[in-house]
Every structure is written in structure tokens, then in C-alpha cells.
Amino acid sequence: MTNQRTQAEIVRQSLKRRYRKERRFRLYGMTAIAVALLSLVVLFTDIIGKGYTGFIKTTMTLEVVLDGEQMYLEDPTDKDQISMADFQAPIIAALQRYFPEAQSRKDVRELSRLSGNYASNQIRDLLQAQPELLGSTQTLEFLVHDTVSVYVKHADNPAYSIRLSEQQQRWVDELVEQGVVTTSFNDVFFSRGDSREPSNAGILGAIVGSLLTMLVTLVIAFPTGVAAAVYLEEFAPQNKLTDFIEVNINNLAAVPSIIFGLLGLAVFIGVFGMPRSVPVLGGLVLALMTLPTIIISSRAAIKSVPPSIREAAEGIGASKMQVVLHHVIPLAMPGMMTGSIIGMAQALGETAPLLLIGMVAFIVEVPEGFFSSATVLPVQIYQWASSAEQGFVELASAGIMILLAFMISMNGLAIWLRKRLERRW
Structure with missing residues (x-):
């Protein structure tokens, strides 16, 4: 009887220690969330406090x-x-x-x-x-x-x-x-576009430049990334070559963005002689940077399609191409779009690769096309933030608020599309 009480006491003590550890773990998690939220509040308060006068x-x-x-x-x-x-x-x-x-x-x-x-x-x-x-x-x-x-x-x-x-x-x-x-x-x-005087400077040129650059990035990266993901998941044989390609795609997703800027400088400008500081060049560089993200997210979306969908389509006589085009891709498209939007949002906030290809130029006029001299929002903010005048500090903070609004909107769109279009199996 005494032995049973001793065992019960040991179990109770063990449970108390376990519950204490669980409470500490929850406290650590809540503290981490509180610190993160507090940091965001401080960041947004500082940006808005400095930037609202820019409007x-x-x-x-x-x-x-x-x-x-x-x-x-x-x-x-x-x-x-x-x-x-x-x-x-x-x-x-x-x-x-x-x-x-x-x-x-x-x-x-x-x-x-x-x-x-x-x-x-x-x-x-x-x-x-x-x-x-x-x-x-x-x-x-x-x-x-x-x-x-x-x-x-x-x-x-x-x-x-x-x-x-x-x-x-x-x-x-x-x-x-x-x-x-x-x-x-x-x-x-x-x-208006940029100006030497803060009171006369505008951000329209940078917004138009960003939109043109993002359009080029989307047109190149999305179909290429989806096609690569479909091939690797549905058609490519499992051998050392495909394993090598998969490893390199995953590695490219972790490569610093400035490396893609060096690649664009060496290849697109050095070899092909493309003009600097144009949306087409910026879009090509950002498309290379965004491709690994789109491929990885698209492959994950394709893997999430149940094998029973493929088996049912093949059972009624559909070819491999028909199975992929009529069933797999439509069902995986919400995940593909979500990953693409997140990749585009990341590209929208990039500065380092665009600095290397000359999109740091002082652009007064609003770009009229894909081959017009242009800058983008992150680079424009960088230029204003590096200026000594107080007026440019206000404009830089206002530009950050606009860039954050674009990025939050794109991430919100990705979340909405995922909730709206995803299917649970």
C-alpha cells in the first residue's frame, strides 16, 4: 500500500513538473509574440510619425x-x-x-x-x-x-x-x-516624378516603374515556373539529373538577391548589351530571382492533388497530357497563384539587384514604356533616405508606407485566394 502511494506521488510530481514546463513554454511563446507585435507597433509608429507629413x-x-x-x-x-x-x-x-x-x-x-x-x-x-x-x-x-x-x-x-x-x-x-x-x-x-527639391518631388514615376517591372517579372516568371514545376513533378524521370536540378532549385531560392543583380549585370548588360535602368531589364533580373520560389510552391501545390484524381482520369481513357492539363493544373492553380503572389511581393521589395543594373538613376519623368528610363519604389525610397534634407526624410517614410500598403495588399490577396479557391481532400 505504501509502495502504491509512493508511486502515485512520483506520478503527481512528474505531472506537476510537466505542467510547469508546459506553462513556461506557453509563456515563452506568448512573450515572443508580444515582443514581435511591440516591435511592429514601434516600427509602424515611427514610420507613420515621420511620413504622414509627406502627404x-x-x-x-x-x-x-x-x-x-x-x-x-x-x-x-x-x-x-x-x-x-x-x-x-x-x-x-x-x-x-x-x-x-x-x-x-x-x-x-x-x-x-x-x-x-x-x-x-x-x-x-x-x-x-x-x-x-x-x-x-x-x-x-x-x-x-x-x-x-x-x-x-x-x-x-x-x-x-x-x-x-x-x-x-x-x-x-x-x-x-x-x-x-x-x-x-x-x-x-x-x-510627379523625382525632383531635387523635396516639395516638388513625387512618387508616381517610381510607382509606374514598379508596375512595369512587376508586369515583366510576372509574364516571364509565372508561366516558366509553372511549366518547370509540372515537368519535374509529372513528366521528368527520377534520375540523378532531375535530383541535381531539384537540389539547385532549392539552393537558388536561398541565394542572396544581389547575386542575381550581378548575373543581370554580367549577362543582360555585358553580353546582350541591354540598356540600363529600364523596366524590361529589371523585370528579367527579378524574374530569375522569383523563379525558384514559384517552382517550389507550384510543385508543392501539384503534390497536394490526390493520386485518385489522376487514376480516375486515366481510368476513363485520358492521356497523361490531358490528366495534367484538365485535372491536375486546375486543382493546383490556387496554390500556384498563392506562391506566385508571395514571390512577386518579395520581388517588389528588392533593392540590391536593381542597384547593380542602374535603376538607381535620378528619374524626373514618369516612364512611358518598358524601355523608358525608370526607377522602382524601393530604390526611390533608398535615394530619398540617403539625402540630408528633412523633406526627403518625410518623403522616404511616406514612400515606405505606400510600399508596405502594396506588399500587405499582395499578401492579403494571396491569403484570400488560398481561402477562396483551395480544396480540402
């Missing part, structure tokens, strides 16, 4: 007198006069009506730095398009200088005012009070 533009609205004598311009249709005219003078004169005390050369110079660097180009383009406006008074809206924009958007933080003199800060404060300087949604950010 806001700061403008000034002025009554500008297009005085030809002041601009040294008599004929807006004369290219020589246009090239020599002073289009900044009407803007300075419009600002001096608010600050008549600004008459010295130093004051005029500081006053001129309140408007953006492209404000004078706006007047030039207006007069070239409508020469009859010379001598008239027009109400025009200009983007302010980057330092002014940062100061207005962060008026409560003294750290953002260090690049403006005290006099410029006073002028800007008065213009804000009078409603001359205002903030609104930054449509420029979504309608």
Missing part, C-alpha cells in the same frame, strides 16, 4: 503682377528673352507688399528663399502658354521652399526651424496668420 504640401497664394519691365521681358514668344528674363522678380514684389520693410539686398535674398525653386518656372511656363497675360495681375499658387514647408508642418517643434533665420520665421508666421501660406493634401506627391 501634406505647403503652398502660398499671391497676387502676382506679371510686369514685363520688371522681368526684362517684352515678348514671351521670344526664346532668347525667355531665357534671360527674371521670373523671380514678380514673386518677390508680391511678397514685399506684405513686408514693405524688406528692401535691402539681404532682405530681398531671404524673402526670395520663401518660395520654392520652381516657382519662377511656373510663371515662365504660364507666359509661354498664354503670352497675352503679360502685364496682367494673376492669383497664383506656388509651392513654398522645403525649409518653409518643414517649418510650417512642424511649427510646434523648434528643431525644425533651425534652417530659417528669425526674420524668415517671423515672415512665415505672419503669412500663415493671413492665410497666404496654407497646407493641403499633397497631390504633387502622386502626380
